[in-house]
Amino acid sequence: MAVRKKSDFPVSEIRRFIEPGPIVLVSSQHKGERNIMTMGWHMVMSFEPSLxxxxxxxxxxxxxxxxxxxxxVINVPTSTMADTVVGIGNTSGRDIDKFQHFNLTATKAENVDVPMIGECHANLECRLVDGTLIRTYSVFVFEVVKAHAPKTPRTPKMLHYTGDGVFITSGPTRNLRKKFRPEKL
Amino acid sequence: MAVRKKSDFPVSEIRRFIEPGPIVLVSSQHKGERNIMTMGWHMVMSFEPSLxxxxxxxxxxxxxxxxxxxxxVINVPTSTMADTVVGIGNTSGRDIDKFQHFNLTATKAENVDVPMIGECHANLECRLVDGTLIRTYSVFVFEVVKAHAPKTPRTPKMLHYTGDGVFITSGPTRNLRKKFRPEKL
Incomplete structure (x- = not known):
């Protein structure tokens, strides 16, 4: 796996990566300790601000x-990273440094003090804007304050988890743009 | 499109359909008026209760x-229903009865007074259990109180929306069960 070349990506358009429901890798850091976890339960909640x-x-x-x-940082892995995704889900940051263990490249974010995963297709720098749902639902509401993604492909082949160790990979794209009313796009 | 034969499905396992992030069709009914909308922003929040x-x-x-x-009712369409999904998103229940307009079969739910869409792969009967996030975020927290799905296939080919009229369809399945620690499944 190689570190991917990325450019600045509009935060209001990150639905492209999140709305299709891929498994993502969340990197975090606090007082010198860093970690990575897999996350399958997430949803877009707004374009502007990007929540x-x-x-x-x-x-x-x-x-x-x-x-x-x-x-x-929410990092979007491609289907070629399947073994790494499972490995990250199998292990705990209590025992290992996952960047080191899985040979992942920590790249520097611009607006948060959290390492990004260079090998992932897209990196979304996030700040917690609403913590009131953490206690009740374990739900964090983040604002994406900066996004990094390559210009192409428009959407990568992602992994979608279905439970029981079974993933669906992204299949063919269907562009139905011509069938949409313009205001519905 | 034909009405699909389904059986009772454990509500605690509906993550199979929702976690991969498909576009879904939400049917509703109130005081004799019924409607269907497309929905792309949703997330599993709990297995038991199934939220x-x-x-x-x-x-x-x-x-x-x-x-x-x-x-x-959250109805999970397959990729063969793409044109219907776009049509439902293009129109408003203010103007038409979408069941009639799109020639969809309203089947009877068991625990809610809302018609289900017979042609969809799975139907999840939902009750609102927390309305406190509606005003702030337009987020409804539902409990799935009853689910209907065919015994096979385990997961259907679904549609995942990426914005701009472009969908990704579900691709090949990858079973990595053997690589998971049992407690992580």
């Missing part, structure tokens, strides 16, 4: 790192 | 029907 709701179970080691630092 | 958070914009005609009746 994402994320479920981070309070038993995950990342939960406290994110809650205390109030920031994270 | 799903859903974004239903307050400009959607369905918003008030769901808010007032406190129930809906």
């Amino acid at each position: 994402i709701g994320c479920y981070v179970w309070n038993q995950n080691h990342s939960h406290e790192l994110i809650r205390k630092s109030r920031q994270c | 799903i958070g859903c974004y239903v914009w307050n400009q959607n005609h369905s918003h008030e029907l769901i808010r007032k009746s406190r129930q809906c």
Whole structure:
């Protein structure tokens, strides 16, 4: 796996990566400790500001790192990273440094003090803007404050988790743009 | 399109359909008026109880029907229904009865007074259990109280929306079960 070349990407358009529902890798850092977790439960909640709701179970080691630092990076892996995704889900940041263990490149974010995963297709720098749902639902509401993605492909082949160890990979794209009413796009 | 034969499906396992992030069709009914909308922003929030958070914009005609009746059905369409999905997104329940217009079969739910869409792969009967996020975020927290799905295939070919009229269809399945730690499945 190689570090991907990316450019600045409009935060209001990151639905492209999140709305299709891929498994993502969340990186976090607090007081010198860093971690990565897999996350499958998330949703777009707004374009502007660019909001994402994320479920981070309070038993995950990342939960406290994110809650205390109030920031994270959502990294979108491609289907070629399947083994790494499973490995990250199998292990705990209590025991290992996952960047080191999985040979992932920590790249520097611009607006948060959290390492991004260079090998992922897209990196979304996030700040916690609403923590009121953490206690009840383990849901963090983040604002994407900066996004990094390559110019092409428009959408990568992603992994979608279905439980029981079974993933669906992204299949063929269908462009139905001509069938949409312009105001519905 | 034919009405699909389904059986009772465990509500605690509906993540199979929702977690991969497909576009879904939400049917609703209130005081004799029924409607269908497309929905792309949703997330699993719990297995037991089986909770799903859903974004239903307050400009959607369905918003008030769901808010007032406190129930809906989340119907999971397959990729063969792409034209119908786009058509439903293009039109408003203010102008037409979408079941009739799109020649969809309204089947009877067991625990909610909302018609299900027979042609869809799975039907999840939902009750609103938390309406406190509606005003701030247009987010409804539903409990799935009953689910209907065929025994096979385990997961259908679904549609995932990426914005701009472009969908990704579900591609090949990858079973990585053997690589998971048992407690992580």
